[in-house]
Amino acid sequence: MPSTDNTSTPVFNLLNALGHQKVVFCNDPDTGLKAIIAIHNTTLGPALGGTRMWTYKSEQDALTDALRLSKSMTYKAAINGLNLGGGSAVIMGDPRRDKTEAMMRRLGRFIKNLNGEYITAEDMGTNTRDMEYIRMETEHVTGVPETIGGSGDPTPIAAKGVFMGIKASVKEMFGTDTLAGRSVIVQGIGHVGENLVKLLREENTKVYVSDINEERLVQVAKKYGAEAIANNTIFDVPADIYAPCALGATINSRTIDKLQCAIIAGSANNQLEDENIHGHMLLEKGILYAPDYVINAGGLINCYSELMGFSKKRTLQLTENIYNATRNILKLSKAENISTIEAANKIAEKRISDIKKVKSSY
Ligand code: NAD
Numbered sequence: 001m002p003s004t005d006n007t008s009t010p011v012f013n014l015l016n017a018l019g020h021q022k023v024v025f026c027n028d029p030d031t032g033l034k035a036i037i038a039i040h041n042t043t044l045g046p047a048l049g050g051t052r053m054w055t056y057k058s059e060q061d062a063l064t065d066a067l068r069l070s071k072s073m074t075y076k077a078a079i080n081g082l083n084l085g086g087g088s089a090v091i092m093g094d095p096r097r098d099k100t101e102a103m104m105r106r107l108g109r110f111i112k113n114l115n116g117e118y119i120t121a122e123d124m125g126t127n128t129r130d131m132e133y134i135r136m137e138t139e140h141v142t143g144v145p146e147t148i149g150g151s152g153d154p155t156p157i158a159a160k161g162v163f164m165g166i167k168a169s170v171k172e173m174f175g176t177d178t179l180a181g182r183s184v185i186v187q188g189i190g191h192v193g194e195n196l197v198k199l200l201r202e203e204n205t206k207v208y209v210s211d212i213n214e215e216r217l218v219q220v221a222k223k224y225g226a227e228a229i230a231n232n233t234i235f236d237v238p239a240d241i242y243a244p245c246a247l248g249a250t251i252n253s254r255t256i257d258k259l260q261c262a263i264i265a266g267s268a269n270n271q272l273e274d275e276n277i278h279g280h281m282l283l284e285k286g287i288l289y290a291p292d293y294v295i296n297a298g299g300l301i302n303c304y305s306e307l308m309g310f311s312k313k314r315t316l317q318l319t320e321n322i323y324n325a326t327r328n329i330l331k332l333s334k335a336e337n338i339s340t341i342e343a344a345n346k347i348a349e350k351r352i353s354d355i356k357k358v359k360s361s362y
Helices: 011-018 059-079 101-112 128-135 155-174 191-202 214-224 231-236 275-285 298-308 312-320 322-336 340-360
Strands: 022-028 033-041 047-054 085-092 118-122 183-187 206-210 241-244
Touching (some): 022 059, 047 298, 059 085, 059 340, 085 118, 101 118, 118 128, 155 191, 155 241, 155 298, 155 312, 155 322, 183 191, 183 231, 191 206, 191 214, 206 231, 298 312, 322 340
Parallel strands (some): 047 085, 047 118
Antiparallel strands (some): 033 085
């Protein structure tokens, strides 16, 4: 996935560069909704991806995020064997201050008008309650509360997938997948981050936590016996694993030199600012990068299970399989001396192209 940083690039050039099918700009002055829905690729099935609400500095930043997120959803579904395409929605605004029932329901109306081409779920800045509001307007939403027939909060299963990806990476790097005695920095202890801290501490892993929300930082550190570190010092603390669980693009030319970890494996989407440049830099530096879209697929798997009517046991099996999916990518990366993200892309693109042929054959 090439970088989309060029703010002067015309929109259709961006869509062509990343291979997007459709982008919908949703504007509703009555509710204050300004959202972008990006549909990347629907070869394997309807585009599924979360709704993110964030204080974007500019409309360009919001568009870039929607494009990058939706593309990674296509790859995430493909590599994990799901029959889904990639999509995403972003809302411009502060979730703590600006979000209302009316705004979420208005977004639901826009999603309804897409007739199932896009199905949403929660992401950063949104939660199951918001999904319930969207459900009031459209059926094309997953991750609604269990009490109204959904699969509920997908974040514990998302964290479980990341945990399996960490284990697979530790096995590759250290020869055993036991986490006791290893150290992990979890950057961002929101919904997924907190659940990951819980799983890591249950295996007696030394955990450092950081978050821009000071109150939450103190609370989570105390609850799980983790060590709180200031957000601006995370690269000064040596640890076996760096787990980015907040925003993307934290792996870039400014941070790679500072990294003191052996493994990068976390939940954040699009961790590499530019996957070609930074994927290679990590390969050369000998840092194992567990591709984000592979190991953070637990939430998507949960949503897929909800759509397909799968049992919780099946959801867990599919999520635990992230261990094998990660191992396969790491093996291919080693065998062909390519970056781990290149290896993952190769496997995902092959599945999309194979299924495209199947679908065009009848
Ligand atoms: P969340 O909003 O619950 O948590 C994000 C946390 O990161 C918050 O506590 C926030 O204060 C903190 N944060 C923001 N900027 C930070 C910074 N610069 N440094 C440190 N902390 C910072 O979001 P979430 O649902 O836990 O998702 C976290 C990441 O995982 C996102 O990138 C999301 O796209 C990805 N993800 C989420 C899911 C899911 O099911 N929610 C699934 C897969 C991937």
